[in-house]
Amino acid sequence: MTRELLKSRQALPLELKETLSSIKIKEYYHRMSGKVYISFSGGKDSTVLLHLVRRYFPNVEAVFSDTGLEFPEIKNFVKTTSNVTWVKPIMPFTEVIKKYGYPVISKDVAQKVHEIRTTKSDKLRNKRLYGDEKGNGKISEKWKILIDAPFKTSHNCCNILKKNPIKKFEKHSGKSPIVGTMTEESTLRTTAYLQKGCNSFEGNRAMSTPIAFWTEKDIWAYIKKYNLEYSDIYNKGYDRTGCVFCMFGCHLEKGENRFQKLERTHPKLHNYCINKLGIKEVLDYIGVSYTTKKSTIQKYFSFDSRYVEESELDNLNNSDIDEFYNYIIKAA
Numbered sequence: 001m002t003r004e005l006l007k008s009r010q011a012l013p014l015e016l017k018e019t020l021s022s023i024k025i026k027e028y029y030h031r032m033s034g035k036v037y038i039s040f041s042g043g044k045d046s047t048v049l050l051h052l053v054r055r056y057f058p059n060v061e062a063v064f065s066d067t068g069l070e071f072p073e074i075k076n077f078v079k080t081t082s083n084v085t086w087v088k089p090i091m092p093f094t095e096v097i098k099k100y101g102y103p104v105i106s107k108d109v110a111q112k113v114h115e116i117r118t119t120k121s122d123k124l125r126n127k128r129l130y131g132d133e134k135g136n137g138k139i140s141e142k143w144k145i146l147i148d149a150p151f152k153t154s155h156n157c158c159n160i161l162k163k164n165p166i167k168k169f170e171k172h173s174g175k176s177p178i179v180g181t182m183t184e185e186s187t188l189r190t191t192a193y194l195q196k197g198c199n200s201f202e203g204n205r206a207m208s209t210p211i212a213f214w215t216e217k218d219i220w221a222y223i224k225k226y227n228l229e230y231s232d233i234y235n236k237g238y239d240r241t242g243c244v245f246c247m248f249g250c251h252l253e254k255g256e257n258r259f260q261k262l263e264r265t266h267p268k269l270h271n272y273c274i275n276k277l278g279i280k281e282v283l284d285y286i287g288v289s290y291t292t293k294k295s296t297i298q299k300y301f302s303f304d305s306r307y308v309e310e311s312e313l314d315n316l317n318n319s320d321i322d323e324f325y326n327y328i329i330k331a332a
């Protein structure tokens with residue numbers, strides 16, 4: 001597969017994308033003798049995938065990985081979908097962070113910090129700190145601060161909460177996955193698609209990614225075209241779903257970040273993760289804010305024994321809020 005071919009597939013009209021994807025689904029289904037399942041996250045992409053697959057094979061089982069960190073709106077939506085098997089990890093997130101550490105910055109950085117702090121090998125430690133002969137494999141200077149952090153950092157979370165329960169399901173059922181990932185989501189996914197295309201039968205794990213060449217625009221167009229039900233989380237200003245408490249990538253978010261948004265949309269969950277799971281300490285350490293401007297204003301006034309109703313702030317427009325907030329920051 002070449003980049004040009006991927007680009008030409010991405011440029012196809014929706015109808016032709018549906019046709020091409022259905023050819024790939026049928027090819028995979030028959031080659032695997034029907035021993036396939038839909039990897040279903042409850043998000044919009046896998047909702048489209050599920051509909052597309054079941055147009056041709058209505059009895060294909062879907063599998064939802066219940067990490068314990070999904071939005072309630074996602075779980076509620078999954079409950080309304082037929083023929084979905086729920087798989088769960090054997091260790092909850094609370095134990096994962098206690099035993100291994102927090103998922104923070106990126107899988108790569110978290111792994112390097114974890115290795116530096118735990119390895120008994122001087123060679124590996126030196127490689128992670130200073131790089132090999134060519135300078136490869138070392139942790140970035142910026143995130144060396146995590147080595148001495150008062151909390152643990154680890155890359156193990158995804159393996160324990162997501163990958164292991166799925167592996168167990170696959171081993172037990174003998175089924176192979178159909179996954180709704182798209183190349184536009186990451187370079188890693190683009191590279192994988194360029195190497196393997198939609199269907200891969202090599203190695204010991206077959207996999208189909210039949211909508212890999214679709215775009216987010218196609219997903220919404222398909223939902224509209226077939227009038228599909230989807231999770232209510234998208235009506236609350238979220239365009240990506242996933243583990244609510246994950247800190248991978250949160251330091252890169254511009255504008256309102258995921259934790260500030262959570263405070264606005266799900267205040268109880270926000271309070272639980274910030275104050276009960278110790279995420280406050282981690283975010284403070286890496287300099288990521290977890291509170292919104294409105295609540296900062298409220299806290300400022302409550303500090304002064306005055307109480308400002310949120311509804312009073314709702315009457316202000318964004319530039320008023322910004323002005324107010326900047327005034328407080330300067331005054332603090």
Ligand code: SF4
Binds near residue numbers: 243
């Ligand atoms: S996405 Fe983040 S929180 Fe979720 S399982 Fe992976 S590392 Fe853990």
